[in-house]
Amino acid sequence: MQDLILAGTEEYFDHYMGIFTPVYITLTNILLRKVQYPEDSVYNSMSSEEKEQFRCYRQDIIDTVVSV
Secondary structure (H helix, E strand, C coil): CHHHHHHCCHHHHHHHHHHHHHHHHHHHHHHHHHCCCCCHHHHHCCCHHHHHHHHHHHHHHHHHHHHC
16 A cells, blocks of 8 residues: 555545544554553562563564554
């Protein structure tokens, strides 16, 4: 889809950017909320394995944002 948008006319590009920009902004805001650390009491109660899973989860979200 990206190639089609970039290869199209300026009108085509503007049309799809108008559609995808709000979606991208909403997705980015959701992902930014999801990468935040929980409250200290919650984080401190997590096991080492859970903390590592959370770290990997955060890295996956960062990779997603960078690739988009």
